[in-house]
Amino acid sequence: MLHSVARLGRLSTIQKSHLQIIMPIELNSQPSLKSTSLESEVSDLKVGAKWLTGASLSSLRELLDACSRGVVRNAIDWVQVACQAKRIAADQPIAAEEILAGPTAVLRYLRLLSGVLQDSEKTGSPILPGKPRTNSQGRECIPVLPVRRLFDGLTFMGLEAEIWRQKESNPDELFTNNWRAFDTTQPNIAGVLGAGNVSSIPATDMLYKIFHNRESVLLKLNPVNDYLEPIFKDAFRSLVEAKLLRIVCGGIEVGDSIVKHDSIGSLHLTGSHLTHDAIVWGSNPTDRAVRKRENRPLVTKSVTSELGNVTPWIIVPGQYTRKQLRTQAEHVVAGIVNNASFNCLATKMIVTSRGWPQRVEFLDLIDAFFRKIPPRYAYYPGAHQRFARATGRPCPEARDGTLPWTLIRDTNPSESPYLFDEESFVCVCAETQLSENSPDAFLDSAVDFVNDRLFGTLSATLTIPSGFRRRHVTALDRALVKLRYGAVCINQWPGVAYGIMTPSWGGYPGATIAEPLSGIGHVHNTFCVSNIDKAVLWGPLCNFPKAVWFPTHRTANQVAWALLRVYDDPSIFRLPKLFFHALRG
Numbered sequence: 112m113l114h115s116v117a118r119l120g121r122l123s124t125i126q127k128s129h130l131q132i133i134m135p136i137e138l139n140s141q142p143s144l145k146s147t148s149l150e151s152e153v154s155d156l157k158v159g160a161k162w163l164t165g166a167s168l169s170s171l172r173e174l175l176d177a178c179s180r181g182v183v184r185n186a187i188d189w190v191q192v193a194c195q196a197k198r199i200a201a202d203q204p205i206a207a208e209e210i211l212a213g214p215t216a217v218l219r220y221l222r223l224l225s226g227v228l229q230d231s232e233k234t235g236s237p238i239l240p241g242k243p244r245t246n247s248q249g250r251e252c253i254p255v256l257p258v259r260r261l262f263d264g265l266t267f268m269g270l271e272a273e274i275w276r277q278k279e280s281n282p283d284e285l286f287t288n289n290w291r292a293f294d295t296t297q298p299n300i301a302g303v304l305g306a307g308n309v310s311s312i313p314a315t316d317m318l319y320k321i322f323h324n325r326e327s328v329l330l331k332l333n334p335v336n337d338y339l340e341p342i343f344k345d346a347f348r349s350l351v352e353a354k355l356l357r358i359v360c361g362g363i364e365v366g367d368s369i370v371k372h373d374s375i376g377s378l379h380l381t382g383s384h385l386t387h388d389a390i391v392w393g394s395n396p397t398d399r400a401v402r403k404r405e406n407r408p409l410v411t412k413s414v415t416s417e418l419g420n421v422t423p424w425i426i427v428p429g430q431y432t433r434k435q436l437r438t439q440a441e442h443v444v445a446g447i448v449n450n451a452s453f454n455c456l457a458t459k460m461i462v463t464s465r466g467w468p469q470r471v472e473f474l475d476l477i478d479a480f481f482r483k484i485p486p487r488y489a490y491y492p493g494a495h496q497r498f499a500r501a502t503g504r505p506c507p508e509a510r511d512g513t514l515p516w517t518l519i520r521d522t523n524p525s526e527s528p529y530l531f532d533e534e535s536f537v538c539v540c541a542e543t544q545l546s547e548n549s550p551d552a553f554l555d556s557a558v559d560f561v562n563d564r565l566f567g568t569l570s571a572t573l574t575i576p577s578g579f580r581r582r583h584v585t586a587l588d589r590a591l592v593k594l595r596y597g598a599v600c601i602n603q604w605p606g607v608a609y610g611i612m613t614p615s616w617g618g619y620p621g622a623t624i625a626e627p628l629s630g631i632g633h634v635h636n637t638f639c640v641s642n643i644d645k646a647v648l649w650g651p652l653c654n655f656p657k658a659v660w661f662p663t664h665r666t667a668n669q670v671a672w673a674l675l676r677v678y679d680d681p682s683i684f685r686l687p688k689l690f691f692h693a694l695r696g
Contacts, residue, residue, distance in 0.1 A: 149365075152357040153300065159327040159354030160298035168232045171317055171322060173667050175225040177349035178318075179218055183679045185346040186214040187694070192338045193310055197451070198488040198512075201549070207659060207667035208450055209310070211610060215675045216311040216347075217318075219261065220612040220680050223637040224322055226260055236286050237638045240613075243285070247565040247588040251276045252647070253640050255613035261681055263611075266674060266689065268656070270603070271649045272614050275591070280642040292321075294650045299376040301326040306381035307335030308453045308491060312417075314343065316379055317356065319634040325353045325376065331369055334362060350418060360658075366390075370410060377413040383534070384418045387627050403625055413626055415632035417617055418679060419534035420567030421459045422446070422605065425557045427550050428467035429576025436469060439574045439602065440476035443540075444484070445660050446572075446604040451487035452538035453494075455629075456570045456605040458543050459534065462557050466548035474542060479516055484511035484662050487538070494537050501535040503527070514538050524564055532566050550579060551586050558590045568619035569629035570598040570605035577652060591647060595619045597633065603650035606660060615638045615647030657696040664696040682684040 150636060185582040194201040201209075240263075241254030256272035257263030263270075281391075301320040305313030317328045330342055335358040350356035358583065366554055369375060370390055381385060391410045392399040402408065423444055433440070446458035461477075463470050489495060496516050504644040507515060514537065517571040522541045524531045529540040545560060547553040554573075561571060571594060580587055580601070597617045598608040608614050617633030621644070624631065633643060659670045673689040 119357075123636070125200045149359070149368055149372070153357065153372060155354045156300045156327040156329060156357055157298065158372065160300055160355075160623075162328060163325050163352070163355060164298055166325075168228045170631070172228045172232075174349050174353060174355075174600070175221050175228070175322070177517075178347055179221045179225070180677075181346035181348055181549045182214050182218045182221065183675070185342045185376055186210075186218075186675060189310065189339070189342050191215050191337070192342065195492050196338055198337065202668070204664055204667040205662075207664070207671040210668060210671035210675065211659065212450070212606075213310040215671060215674050215678065216612065217611075218313045218675060218678045220311075220315050220635070221293075222681065223258065223262060224318070226258075227637055227639070239638060241243050246275070246592075247585045248574045248592045250278065250282055250588075250592060250619040250644070251282060253638070255638055255640070255646075256611055256648075258613060262677065262683070265686060266677065267607075267611065269651045269654060270607070271612075272608065272611060273637070273647045273649075274615055274638075274640045275644045275647055276643045277620070277642045282289065282654045283648070284641055285639045293674065296325055296592055299324075299326045300374060301328050301377045301379060301490075302372070302575060303330045303381070304366055304369070304378070304380040305330055305332045305336075306417075307333030308450060308455075310339055311610075312381055312649060313339075315636060316381065316634055319499055319503075320377075320379060321350065321355055323636070323639070324377075328357070329369060329375060330356065330358045331366055332358065332360050334360070343577055345506075348523060370522045370586070375412070376412065376483070377415070379415045379634075382419075383536075383661065384627050384629070387416055387418055387624075391624050391627075406625070408624055410624075415617075416627055416630040417455070417569070417634065418567075418627055419455050419529060419536065420568065420618075420628040420629045421534055421567035422456050422567070423460045423462055423561040423571045424458050425462045425554075425561065425571065425573045426464075426470075427557075427573060427575045427579065428464040428548060429550055429555055431469060431576060431580065431652070435577070436473055437476055439481060440473055441661050441663065442572075442574075442602070442604050442658070444480040444516075445658070445662055446606065447538060447540050448484055448487070448662050449604075449606060449660060451489060451491070451514075452492040453536060454606065454607060455534070457536075458572075458604070460543060460561075460565055462533065463542060463544050464553045465544040465546055474518065480662070481516040481518065484516065486515050488512050488539070489514045491536070495560065497535050498539060500516060500529060500538040501537060502629050518542065531564055534566065545658070550576065551583065554586060554590050557595050559695060562593070562595050567629045568595050568597060568622070569617070570600070570608065571596040572600040572603065574602055574652070587652055591645075594622075596645060597629065598646045598648065600648040602652050604660065605648075607650070608646055608648045609635075611648075612650065615640070615643045624668050656690075656693040659696065661696075666692045666695045670696065 227237045250274040252528045348478040500507045519541045549557045613638040618629030669692040677685045
């Protein structure tokens with residue numbers, strides 16, 4: 112089996128009370144959309160779906176470029192409403208979170224898709240940013256970053272990304288057929304149940320369904336961020352007018368109507384695996400268990416998803432310089448504090464060697480950063496209950512609704528199983544130690560540990576000492592192949608792999624509706640690489656210039672706006688202002 116029986120078995124012990132506090136789809140419910148209105152939306156989408164199956168690549172490019180103009184037109188309002196909802200200052204460096212993970216990420220995706228369509232019109236397939244290679248384990252590795260037309264070599268200096276294909280993939284069938292002009296597919300409407308935490312997620316999920324899968328989309332915004340409705344309707348006006356997109360809001364009743372609608376042929380959702388199970392198998396625990404045992408799901412249409420993860424950060428023991436140690440500590444901290452830790456890729460488990468001489472120094476650096484960074488308003492429903500569960504102590508009282516950044520050292524699965532078995536989705540991170548001391552032995556043990564002992568398969572990071580990749584090519588490649596995660600990052604936070612849009616993003620292959628783990632299928636994958644095993648992001652121990660996602664970056668919001676302007680009109684003449692702000696961070 113792909114995943115250990117022990118790991119799967121523990122998930123069944125999660126209590127119903129925990130389910131109730133991590134399912135925002137049932138919280139903040141609004142009055143349901145009238146059924147007649149939903150029927151009107153579906154009727155329009157049928158027209159769009161039929162047109163989409165035979166649409167030319169040039170007509171799709173026109174839609175993408177119109178969306179790009181719409182995103183730029185709405186970018187300021189987009190960021191302001193998100194900052195207001197999360198109670199952060201829109202004119203301070205912290206606003207970079209909403210700029211980068213909102214309109215900038217979406218605009219980048221639109222530009223990438225348009226470029227791939229342009230290349231496909233000329234050559235019949237996407238043009239990769241580099242030459243594929245075969246690693247020491249015989250896996251085909253497809254380069255997807257840096258992309259020259261967007262100046263990635265300068266804006267993401269030192270970063271490279273690849274998609275590693277599954278074993279025995281045919282090198283002559285590198286791409287899927289999504290970018291070919293064809294009219295043989297059946298018209299289909301997809302229901303997308305949007306994420307409530309990051310504004311680019313529902314937008315890019317919707318775009319993936321339309322332009323990769325050729326499905327029109329009924330997008331339901333999450334009650335947590337349905338303030339985006341007017342912004343999305345204007346930003347993606349071209350898709351709305353083409354009857355390829357309809358956007359609705361509401362509570363669980365609206366979501367239930369979408370799930371059960373006979374004319375909606377597929378579903379995509381982002382959230383918790385418990386939310387997935389409630390939708391697919393039912394909300395009653397007893398009935399759900401019976402249905403799973405008898406393989407009688409409530410939903411029989413195609414379901415894809417991006418779900419939660421206890422995201423590990425593995426620190427391979429070695430001798431790091433003070434600068435390297437400090438930079439990697441801030442990478443870890445960035446993964447915890449970004450978006451107040453309401454991210455499925457937030458760092459949740461640091462894995463260290465018990466005999467690593469720099470372990471205490473590294474953890475002290477993390478705590479020192481925590482003391483410098485102001486606590487954030489816990490805007491996501493159920494956060495205070497989840498904090499109490501994760502820490503095992505009463506939630507601290509704070510009139511402003513904030514929660515403290517928390518690192519729990521030296522944990523183990525027998526004493527604190529919930530830290531290993533459940534995604535807390537709150538600002539708590541744990542550390543655990545393994546007994547192996549040598550880099551090679553530790554790496555092998557750590558891979559087995561996170562594969563078999565932590566919940567989820569979405570993303571993971573390894574910090575590796577200088578020269579390790581060069582001296583231990585086979586050992587590192589073997590470890591990366593063995594890791595059962597959809598995205599694996601070297602020295603970098605997985606949020607980068609999400610935000611650059613060219614890698615695939617989703618849980619590791621092999622999940623099913625009965626055991627979805629971190630999700631079924633993937634999104635992004637701009638170059639339409641087929642037979643994906645995982646995405647791999649390579650980066651240095653110390654980024655230069657300073658990583659814009661670092662919480663101590665002094666000009667992060669200015670860098671973020673300058674990057675959006677580059678994507679608005681990709682030109683070398685827009686780079687100097689970006690570099691000016693980046694070098695002052």
